[in-house]
Amino acid sequence: MMSVFEAAWVIARRDFVATVYSRSFILFLIIPLALFAVMIAASLWVDDAQANASQPKVAVVADSATSAALIAARRRLADALTPVSERRDGRQSRSFPILETIAPAENVSVQAQRLLADEASGYSAVLSGPLDRITLTGPSRIDESLGQRLGLIVEDARRVAALEAVARAPDAAPVERVITAQAAGNLQMIRRGIARSVMGLIFGITVLLATLLLSNLAEEKTSKVIEILAASVPLDAVFLGKLIAMLGISFVGLALWGGMAGLAYFFIQAAQDFMTLPQAGPAVGWPVFVALVLLYYGANYMLSGALFIGIGGQASNIREIQTLAMPVQILQVGVFFLAVTVVGSTSGTLTWFAYIFPFSSPMAMIAMASESETLWPHLLALVWQAIWVVLIIRISSRLFRRTVLKSASSSGFFSFGRRGKA
C-alpha cells in the first residue's frame, strides 16, 4: 500500500495539473488583477472627484490691494500644507478655497447677492470690504470648514499687512529638521499596518481559493472518480491531496501576482520616485516575517480548505455545496475580523482566544510576528495548527466514509448508483 503522503502526492499532482490547465484557473489569476485595477481606477476617480468637489470657489469683491493680500495669504497657507514632493511638481494643497477677484460694483451687498445666485459662477461665499473690515456673505449654514479656512486666510493677510506696516519681514527662518531612523509611535503604526495588510491579502486569497476548491468538488461529482480513488488509496490521502493541490495552485497565483506587483513597483519607481517601502519592518525582521507569512498562509488555507472539503463532501449537488459552504465563509469573515481586532494587542482574553482558536490562529500569529521578536510561539502555533488540519481531514474522511460512501442511498455528494444499486 502506498503511504498517505505518496497517495496524496498522486492526487495532488493530478488536481494541480488539471486545474492549472483549466479555464477557471485563468479566471482565478485574472479576477484579482482586474479587481485591483478597477479599485485603483475607482479610487483615483473618486479622489479626483472629491478633490474637485471639496475645493469651493469664493469671490473676493474688494480693491486690488485687498484682493492681492488675500490671494497671497491663501497661497502661503496652501503651500505650507503641500508636501515638498508635490510642491516640486507645481501642485498645491486643495484644502483652501479658490479665490477669484471681482471688481466691486456700486452696491457691494447687492453684487454679493447676485454672485451667490449665479449658478454658472458657482460661488460658495463672497468676501468683501477692505482688509480690516472684511465681510463674509453666504448662506446661513455656510460650511464650517470653509468659514474657518477663510478666517485663516483673512488672519494671515492681516498679520502680513501689520508686519509690513512696521517694516518687519513677515517670514521667520524655517524649522530645522533633524532626521532620525524611527519614532516609536510611527514604528507601531507601520507594523500594525503591515499586519493588517497581510491579513487582508491572506483573507482575500483564501476566499478566492474556496471558489476553486468548490469547483474541484463539483468536478468529482460529475466525473464519479471517487469510488476508484476510495478503492485505491486511503480517503485521508484523497482529501489531503486535494488540499495540497489547491495550496500549490495558490502559490502559483501568488508568485505570478507578486512578480507582477514587483515589476510594477520597479517600473513606477524608475519613472517617478514617489513610492518607497517603509524603512521600519516587522519585529521579527523581513526574511523571517515573509517565511512565517507563507507558513501561516498555508496553515490558514489548509484549515479552512479542510473544512470546505469536509462539509462540501456531504452535499449531494452543486447548489447544496454552495449552501453548505456559506457557514464556512461566514466563519472566515468572523475569523478575519477577530484577527484584525487583536492587531496591536499581545494580551487579554480576546487576543489569547484569537491565538488559540485554530481558525483565527494563523492570522493572529501574523499580528504577533509583526510586533514581537519572540519566535518560539510560532513553532508552537504551527504545530497546533497542523494538528488541527490532520484532525479535520480525519474527521471529514471518516464522516465521508460513514455517511456518503455507501451504496444503498444517494443522499451524499459522492454517493454511488443512480437508483440505489446493491
Added chain:
Amino acid sequence: MSADLAIEARGLFKSFDGKAAVRGIDIAVPQGSIYGILGPNGAGKTTTLRMLLGIIEPDDGRRTLLGHERPLEAAKVVGYLPEERGLYPAMHCREAIAFMGALRGLPLDVGRKRADILLRENGLGDYVDKPIKSLSKGMAQTIQVFGTIVHKPKLVVLDEPFSGLDAINQGRLEQLIRDEAAAGTTVIFSTHVIHHAERLCERVAIIAGGQIRFEGSVADARDRLRPQVRLKTRASEGPWRAALPADAVLRDGYWDFDLPPEGMEPLLKALLDGHAGIEELSIERRGLHDAFVAIAGEDAARQMGEDRAELGEAA
C-alpha cells in the same frame, strides 16, 4: 484462511439505514480463476464487492484479499472497475490510464508507456492524446478497463463490466478477461447477464435478496438439475406412453422431460418394446440459466431479464 484463495469472505453483513443489503455472505475465490457473482439489481453484488475491496466496511464478518485482512494493503496488486464509471473528462486517454496506474503505485512514466501499448494493441492508437470527453461511452469504458489492468494486478474486480457495451465490445472484454486469467490473474466480476458468466467463469456465486443461494463451480450449478430429454416418436399412442415420466410434456410434437433417476436404459427398452418408433432422441445438460432459475427462483430470473432490457444490453 487459505493461501490458495485470492478472496475469502465469511459471514459478511451490511445494512444501510437499518435495511439489510447483504446478509451473511460467504465467498471463496481461488487464485487464477475467473469468478462470477450473479444476481439481479439490488441483490447485494455491488455492496459485496465494495466490502471485499474495503471501500465500505462490513457490519459483521471477515474477509481477506490476497491474504490481507485490510484490503487497502493489497491495493497495489488489485484492479477495480466500479459499476459507476468514473474518469476525468478533460484528461487525455494516456494520462487517464497512467493516473489510474499511479493510484496503484505504478510510476507515471511506466504507466504512460503501458497505456500507449494497451491502446495500440487494441487498435486505439489514435486515441492516445484524445480527451475522455470526446469518446463514446463504450470507448471511455474501454479506457477505464485499461486503467484497471495497467499496473498488472494479481486480482481484477469488475462490477457489471459488460453493462453499456455493444456486442462487439462485450466480445472484446470477454477476450481480455480470458487473457488476464491466462496470465495468472484472478478475475472476479458481477453481472446480471448469465451468458457472460456461463462463457467465462469457472466458479460462480448466485446472490438474491442479499444472500448467497449457490457458491461453487458452474458445472456443479448445472448438475443441480437433471439433464433434459427430448423425444419425438412416429406413434402417438401405445403402451410405451406409460413408461414416460409423469412430468413429461408434449410441445410441438416433442416430449420434454427430466432424465429419470434410474437413467435412460429402462425407458429406452420400454420405447423399443412398445413400438414407439423413435424419430429423435436427445439428452441435453441444463444451462446455467436453468440452474439460476432453479436456485434463485423465477422472480429473480425475471428481474435479471428486465434489468437487461432496461439497459438495452446485448446478450
